[in-house]
Amino acid sequence: MRWRPFALAAALLVYPLLFRGAFYQDMGALVLIQATSASAWNIVGGYAGQVSVGHAVFFGAGAYLPVLFYELWQLPLFVGVPAGIAVSLAFAFIIGLPTFRLRGHYFSMATIAVAELVRLIVSNSGFLGGAIGLMGPARPRGWWDLVFRSAVPYYYIFLAVLGLVLLATWQMERSRFGYYLRAIRADERAAKSLGVPVSRYKLYAFMLSAAFTAAAGSLYIIKTGFIDPESGFGILVSVQMIIIAALGGAGTLLGPLLGAILLVPLQTATNTWFGGGATGLTYIFYGGIIMLIARFEPGGLIELWRLRIAPLLLRRRGDAHAP
Amino acid sequence: MLLEAKEVSRAFGSFLAVDGASLEIEEGEIVGLIGPNGAGKSTFFNCIAGDLAPTAGRILFAGHDVTERSAEAHARLGIGRTFQVPATFTDMTVLENVMVGAFLRHPERAAARARALEILKRTGLSGVAFQRARGLGTPGRKRLEIARVLATGPRLMLLDEALAGLTPAELQGAIALVRAIHEEGVTLVVVEHIMEVILGLARRVIVFNEGRIIAEGPPQRVVGEPAVIEAYLGRAHLGRRKA
Amino acid sequence: MILLQVIAAGLLLGAVYALFSSGLALIWGMMNFINFAHGEFVMAGMYVAFLAVVWLKAGPAGFTLAAACGLFILGVVIYFALIREVLRGPMLAQILSTFGLALFLRYAAFFIFSPNFVTLPQTALTGTVDLDGIYLSVPQLVAGAVALILTLALHLLLSRTQLGSRLLAVAEDREAAMLMGIRPDRMQALAWGLSAASAGIAGALIALSFPFSPEVGGSFVIIAFVVVALGGFGSVPGAMIAGLIIGLIESLSAYWFGPVYKDVVVYGLFVALLWLRPQGLLGTQ
Ligand SMILES: Nc1ncnc2c1ncn2[C@@H]1O[C@H](COP(=O)(O)OP(=O)(O)OP(=O)(O)O)[C@@H](O)[C@H]1O
Ligand SMILES: [Mg+2]
Numbered sequence: 007m008r009w010r011p012f013a014l015a016a017a018l019l020v021y022p023l024l025f026r027g028a029f030y031q032d033m034g035a036l037v038l039i040q041a042t043s044a045s046a047w048n049i050v051g052g053y054a055g056q057v058s059v060g061h062a063v064f065f066g067a068g069a070y071l072p073v074l075f076y077e078l079w080q081l082p083l084f085v086g087v088p089a090g091i092a093v094s095l096a097f098a099f100i101i102g103l104p105t106f107r108l109r110g111h112y113f114s115m116a117t118i119a120v121a122e123l124v125r126l127i128v129s130n131s132g133f134l135g136g137a138i139g140l141m142g143p144a145r146p147r148g149w150w151d152l153v154f155r156s157a158v159p160y161y162y163i164f165l166a167v168l169g170l171v172l173l174a175t176w177q178m179e180r181s182r183f184g185y186y187l188r189a190i191r192a193d194e195r196a197a198k199s200l201g202v203p204v205s206r207y208k209l210y211a212f213m214l215s216a217a218f219t220a221a222a223g224s225l226y227i228i229k230t231g232f233i234d235p236e237s238g239f240g241i242l243v244s245v246q247m248i249i250i251a252a253l254g255g256a257g258t259l260l261g262p263l264l265g266a267i268l269l270v271p272l273q274t275a276t277n278t279w280f281g282g283g284a285t286g287l288t289y290i291f292y293g294g295i296i297m298l299i300a301r302f303e304p305g306g307l308i309e310l311w312r313l314r315i316a317p318l319l320l321r322r323r324g325d326a327h328a329p
Numbered sequence: 330m331l332l333e334a335k336e337v338s339r340a341f342g343s344f345l346a347v348d349g350a351s352l353e354i355e356e357g358e359i360v361g362l363i364g365p366n367g368a369g370k371s372t373f374f375n376c377i378a379g380d381l382a383p384t385a386g387r388i389l390f391a392g393h394d395v396t397e398r399s400a401e402a403h404a405r406l407g408i409g410r411t412f413q414v415p416a417t418f419t420d421m422t423v424l425e426n427v428m429v430g431a432f433l434r435h436p437e438r439a440a441a442r443a444r445a446l447e448i449l450k451r452t453g454l455s456g457v458a459f460q461r462a463r464g465l466g467t468p469g470r471k472r473l474e475i476a477r478v479l480a481t482g483p484r485l486m487l488l489d490e491a492l493a494g495l496t497p498a499e500l501q502g503a504i505a506l507v508r509a510i511h512e513e514g515v516t517l518v519v520v521e522h523i524m525e526v527i528l529g530l531a532r533r534v535i536v537f538n539e540g541r542i543i544a545e546g547p548p549q550r551v552v553g554e555p556a557v558i559e560a561y562l563g564r565a566h567l568g569r570r571k572a
Numbered sequence: 573m574i575l576l577q578v579i580a581a582g583l584l585l586g587a588v589y590a591l592f593s594s595g596l597a598l599i600w601g602m603m604n605f606i607n608f609a610h611g612e613f614v615m616a617g618m619y620v621a622f623l624a625v626v627w628l629k630a631g632p633a634g635f636t637l638a639a640a641c642g643l644f645i646l647g648v649v650i651y652f653a654l655i656r657e658v659l660r661g662p663m664l665a666q667i668l669s670t671f672g673l674a675l676f677l678r679y680a681a682f683f684i685f686s687p688n689f690v691t692l693p694q695t696a697l698t699g700t701v702d703l704d705g706i707y708l709s710v711p712q713l714v715a716g717a718v719a720l721i722l723t724l725a726l727h728l729l730l731s732r733t734q735l736g737s738r739l740l741a742v743a744e745d746r747e748a749a750m751l752m753g754i755r756p757d758r759m760q761a762l763a764w765g766l767s768a769a770s771a772g773i774a775g776a777l778i779a780l781s782f783p784f785s786p787e788v789g790g791s792f793v794i795i796a797f798v799v800v801a802l803g804g805f806g807s808v809p810g811a812m813i814a815g816l817i818i819g820l821i822e823s824l825s826a827y828w829f830g831p832v833y834k835d836v837v838v839y840g841l842f843v844a845l846l847w848l849r850p851q852g853l854l855g856t857q
Binding site: 181198204 | 380400403404412418419420421425429430436441477480481
């Protein structure tokens with residue numbers, strides 16, 4: 007079992023060297039961004055069980071601030087990244103502090119409302135480009151603008167950030183913080199009775215998650231150089247994180263990465279098959295998958311494997327060995 | 330005085346589930362808390378453990394006024410409690426469940442794990458340490474509840490029917506466990522319907538009925554008091570009439 | 573005069589908000605469950621009405637009835653197929669289920685009807701009424717009045733009838749209700765049917781005077797959140813009053829700040845409410 011994460015890491019490292027086509031390298035970079043944002047969502051939505059349906063607000067902040075700094079002061083995009091993270095932390099605090107003292111669904115409702123509120127405000131703010139959005143430097147002024155023709159440099163930057171997020175999640179999983187979050191997800195009242203500061207830990211998890219999501223948004227703007235309200239703050243951005251994390255396995259370390267590896271290529275494929283009509287069909291399909299996960303296996307594919315398929319295989323193997 | 334409850338009341342809407350209950354518990358005691366169904370025992374526990382705020386009255390623990398403090402603060406001060414309906418973390422293993430408790434006094438993972446393993450051994454759960462709690466039956470869950478609270482290092486433990494639903498053999502084991510916990514210096518308040526358990530454990534019994542304390546004293550004497558008999562029989566008559 | 577007209581129009585629209593929000597409050601009150609697809613139910617009601625007009629040449633009463641029946645059935649089916657199981661699951665499953673449903677319904681409509689706005693073909697309800705200088709369109713007047721009556725009827729159904737007390741019994745204590753011979757499953761399915769029907773009717777009523785597209789559900793669901801949060805969760809009378817207030821606020825802010833800001837004001841109000849009075853303006857506890 008131990009070798010699996012390492013095999014996965016090795017495969018991710020060599021992928022752009024094996025698949026040399028621009029199409030595959032672009033897709034690889036996209037997989038990594040989506041895996042990063044879904045892994046970030048996973049910290050609060052998966053481990054702590056506090057389901058945010060408005061994480062787009064952090065992704066959008068992470069994408070908008072770098073390009074806003076460029077627009078205002080011609081700064082390289084990476085300079086605005088900390089500002090995007092800071093704004094996201096502020097949003098997380100504003101949403102989290104009041105709602106985490108209340109029960110469950112309140113938080114989810116607040117996240118979607120704030121995300122929509124911010125999307126509306128951004129769409130109507132001239133200095134943020136309104137409904138049209140903002141654009142980064144078209145031509146690189148130096149290496150610091152991080153504009154590359156090939157997707158490969160982006161791929162490795164994204165891989166490093168994803169590695170960082172997963173490392174942090176892994177550390178968290180093994181520390182008191184992670185145990186407390188899982189206890190909160192399972193039973194808040196019991197967690198409190200054992201001395202877990204429930205509201206505070208939920209807020210920490212939410213803020214950590216927000217910061218990483220903003221980082222993913224920054225990666226997005228650094229690669230595409232362009233952002234508009236829908237691709238930054240739109241509800242579908244949140245949907246994407248949720249479905250990837252939930253499909254792979256919410257509350258597991260590698261579930262979101264697995265989800266991204268499965269879903270992003272599939273999505274690229276359906277987009278090519280169905281052409282322009284794909285949007286409707288893709289999201290009908292997504293909605294269907296989300297409902298199926300909720301109805302049959304909220305733990306996603308990893309739980310499905312652990313609880314249902316692996317025991318079945320083990321039993322079969324046992325039978326073969328029996329005399 | 331370890332715990333002092335002064336005229337504690339708790340209302341749900343206009344209904345008073347606990348009605349001016351006062352209670353004093355010395356360090357090192359085992360106190361039995363009995364009473365018919367719906368008497369308000371669990372609600373009283375919830376107030377003492379900080380899970381519900383009393384609507385009136387004060388609660389002092391080791392000299393601190395804890396009336397308005399959160400459940401987490403209660404746990405930190407050393408009040409541990411089990412739930413009548415076991416509230417185990419079902420997706421986590423038995424060991425992880427106990428570690429959540431152990432983290433309160435041992436922030437490092439290795440230390441918490443060592444402490445949890447120790448407690449699992451003492452509570453006879455070592456064999457299932459790596460199973461998910463979901464797979465445990467009721468007796469296992471009740472035991473896990475006790476283990477988890479024990480791991481927080483409490484000075485006072487409130488056991489809400491932690492021994493209910495066990496077979497006679499399991500019951501003997503559980504009583505022995507509770508005694509062992511007591512011998513280590515933990516003060517205990519035990520809610521239990523089975524008289525045998527109360528008689529075997531407690532030197533002092535408090536009888537609850539309709540939110541009030543109606544009798545208090547050594548178990549043998551208290552069970553003979555007319556008010557207590559009436560509280561129980563009254564309910565029994567009512568039950569028969571309904572059936 | 574214009575201000576009065578804005579106020580009247582806001583209250584009429586608010587009555588419709590009250591109607592669909594009551595449905596959300598009903599589900600919340602009974603099952604402690606938030607339906608993220610509630611806005612999509614409103615949207616579905618609009619398209620059912622649309623189909624009833626196109627296929628059956630139904631009049632306003634006819635297509636409203638069609639939306640009510642269609643959505644009632646949809647609500648019951650969704651309860652049995654999805655919600656019943658999910659209610660026993662973790663919170664993740666509860667939220668994902670209706671969130672996925674919302675996505676599914678929205679894009680199903682998108683796929684079937686195209687993303688463009690449509691208006692109901694000309695119906696019998698047209699014209700304006702002159703109330704002492706305040707001009708109100710007949711469709712809006714009818715929609716507001718019908719919505720108000722139906723919200724009141726829902727409230728009376730829950731508070732005054734035997735059916736209502738059975739529903740509340742299930743809400744209070746499932747096991748105890750079962751001992752009383754009530755079948756909780758049926759009651760909860762009924763609640764889902766009623767809730768979806770309230771949304772469907774509201775959709776048909778809004779469609780009387782406004783164009784709509786598959787995406788309108790997104791703002792209705794948040795409006796419903798704001799209304800139930802303002803009215804105190806799970807309270808139908810609270811939702812009724814809060815619905816009127818929100819309709820009024822929306823109308824006034826569109827008038828004062830311009831139409832694009834009406835949602836901004838209402839959503840902002842929700843965030844403010846979370847900080848200042850999370851138990852709802854009209855709620856207790
Ligand atoms: N959250 C609540 N809301 C309303 N009423 C409640 C609530 N919790 C308890 N009650 C009521 O308060 C009374 C006391 O309940 P409690 O659970 O404290 O009794 P108990 O003595 O523990 O009974 P049992 O022996 O059955 O566990 C009961 O009538 C119960 O219905
Ligand atoms: Mg009890």
